[in-house]
Amino acid sequence: MTTGGAMYAVTVDQVGSRSDDDRVEQAIDVVRSVSDGHEVLSPERTAGDEFQFLLDDPAVLLDVVFELVRTEGWSIGVGIGDVEEPVPASTRAARGDAFVRARAAVDRAKEVPEHVALEIADDRRLRTADVEPLVVQSVRARQRRSREGWELADLLRAGHSRTEAARLLGVTPQAVAKRWLAADLRSDDAVHAALVRLLTEADTPA
Secondary structure, three states: OEEEEEEEEEEEEEOOHHHOOOOHHHHHHHHHHHHOOOEEEEEEEEEOOEEEEEEOOHHHHHHHHHHHHHHOOEEEEEEEEEEEEOOOOOHHHOOOHHHHHHHHHHHHHOOOOOOEEEEEOOOEOOOHHHHHHHHHHHHHHHHOOOHHHHHHHHHHHOOOOHHHHHHHHOOOHHHHHHHHHHOOOOOHHHHHHHHHHHHHHHOOEO
16 A cells, blocks of 8 residues: 555544533535545544545635634634545544554644644654644634624625625614724635645745
8 A cells, every 4th residue: 555645634523512411514515615535535434423524625724614613612622734545435444654643643633722722743844833823823813703703704704895784784874984994804715825825835845
């Protein structure tokens, strides 16, 4: 079996599962909805209240991670590295450095307030410290966003202008402008694009 195919492995573990209902299947549905069939390996429960999946698109990776953060209650570990080929049909059977890194990352994620961590294989162009702080900062900004801020963010992401969003929300353009600033939406798209470029470079062998 050869090793190759740089990819993004993700391990997700439910926070406080002993005192909460098992919500793994709902989270798997979130991943499938956001990734829209772009998974290399679909999410599968691997043990207890944990599941894993594999992606090869950094933009999809960010969208999935950010949406899981928004649903709350998950520790998320992202591993960047090689995956053993041929890639098996089941996530549970997959092996490789990306999965080893994802396991280490989710263990660290359980110990930090944002519940998100990322680890990059040693043979990559960038180091973990080059990428993880920026991803975590974006997570932190989203965790601070209010319900009203998310309402506006969702409309803008769907392609509506701020004027159209004001009409749909039944508020004034001035109120939308205040929400836009409070939710820190001014640089949302630019930061997302920059993170995609950074993750792409991080996924490149040195």
